[in-house]
Amino acid sequence: MTALEQQGGTVTVKTNRGDTLHSRAVIGADGSASKVARYVGVRCAQVDLALEVEVPADERTAERWRGRILMDWVPLPGSFGWVFPKGDVITAGVVAARGNPVALRAYKEDFLKRHELLGPRPLHDTGHLTRCRHPDSPLARGRVLVAGDAAALVDHWSREGISYALRSGDLAGRAAIRLVTAADTTEETTAADHYGRQINHDLGGEMRASGSLSHLFARNPGLLHTALTRVPPMWRQLDSYIAGHTSVATIMTTPLARTAAAVGTRLPLPRNRRAGDPARQPEGAKGTAG
Numbered sequence: 001m002t003a004l005e006q007q008g009g010t011v012t013v014k015t016n017r018g019d020t021l022h023s024r025a026v027i028g029a030d031g032s033a034s035k036v037a038r039y040v041g042v043r044c045a046q047v048d049l050a051l052e053v054e055v056p057a058d059e060r061t062a063e064r065w066r067g068r069i070l071m072d073w074v075p076l077p078g079s080f081g082w083v084f085p086k087g088d089v090i091t092a093g094v095v096a097a098r099g100n101p102v103a104l105r106a107y108k109e110d111f112l113k114r115h116e117l118l119g120p121r122p123l124h125d126t127g128h129l130t131r132c133r134h135p136d137s138p139l140a141r142g143r144v145l146v147a148g149d150a151a152a153l154v155d156h157w158s159r160e161g162i163s164y165a166l167r168s169g170d171l172a173g174r175a176a177i178r179l180v181t182a183a184d185t186t187e188e189t190t191a192a193d194h195y196g197r198q199i200n201h202d203l204g205g206e207m208r209a210s211g212s213l214s215h216l217f218a219r220n221p222g223l224l225h226t227a228l229t230r231v232p233p234m235w236r237q238l239d240s241y242i243a244g245h246t247s248v249a250t251i252m253t254t255p256l257a258r259t260a261a262a263v264g265t266r267l268p269l270p271r272n273r274r275a276g277d278p279a280r281q282p283e284g285a286k287g288t289a290g
């Protein structure tokens with residue numbers, strides 16, 4: 001798709017093959033660099049850079065990682081590294097707020113070296129922005145809807161976006177059916193508003209909870225690390241989240257998480273987390289949970 005516009009009840013989409021397509025509804029699911037998002041006017045509250053490699057794993061490495069994942073925090077505020085083994089392939093990456101790519105690349109190199117993943121030639125070596133929407137960001141303009149990364153529906157803390165893309169895609173598909181049959185602009189607006197309300201209701205709560213967790217984590221990674229490594233129920237919650245059995249919103253309502261959030265928000269922001277010194281590491285906060 002190279003361009004789109006709406007006139008009356010018809011959206012016209014142009015492609016780089018020279019095709020011109022007409023539709024009564026369009027869903028933009030074109031990812032984090034979405035052209036449709038620009039048309040709709042999506043606004044972001046958080047933009048991060050994620051760097052990821054996929055490396056082949058020999059038998060010994062695959063065996064070493066079998067049944068494990070690894071998450072690693074610091075040295076950049078709100079950042080983390082991960083190793084997700086997938087049998088004969090291992091995915092490893094790092095993510096942090098956009099704006100310090102040199103430090104993030106250095107973290108990635110160090111992280112991969114520490115876990116002996118620098119040796120094999122990567123099958124993929126990619127870098128992408130991940131974007132989290134502002135709570136007031138639009139989800140539609142006329143008969144054009146956005147879903148998934150195009151709508152910037154991504155978890156603030158884990159930057160998980162696949163389940164958000166699937167769930168918003170499902171809701172957008174249903175909204176598109178209503179748009180196709182909308183007779184006038186009033187029905188068009190009603191269908192688009194309904195989609196926005198559903199997203200805010202179903203996914204908005206999760207994003208708000210993950211925003212709180214992300215804030216807590218950026219303020220005090222040491223607290224989160226201690227909770228995860230010293231308080232077994234906290235680790236089990238994270239394990240359950242990663243397996244898709246619970247959500248950050250549910251975790252944040254547990255008494256333990258509520259206590260941690262209350263303690264964390266009362267603590268002063270560590271000196272090196274204040275503006276102007278993003279790359280230094282707080283004493284005692286470096287950690288790996290796996």
Ligand SMILES: Cc1cc2nc3c(=O)[nH]c(=O)nc-3n(C[C@H](O)[C@H](O)[C@H](O)COP(=O)(O)OP(=O)(O)OC[C@H]3O[C@@H](n4cnc5c(N)ncnc54)[C@H](O)[C@@H]3O)c2cc1C
Nearest residue numbers: 001029030031032050052128148149150160161162163165
């Ligand atoms: C490094 C990294 C690691 C991640 N790891 C995880 C993870 O472990 N778990 C998780 O849940 N999420 C993860 N995410 C986020 C996840 O990848 C996204 O949230 C998810 O893929 C969003 O799905 P989507 O369909 O909205 O967009 P995408 O998967 O980006 O798909 C968009 C599609 O639109 C196409 N497209 C783009 N522009 C146009 C155009 N103009 N015309 C036609 N087609 C177009 C693209 O080619 C692409 O096929 C990660 C993100 C990054 C960057």
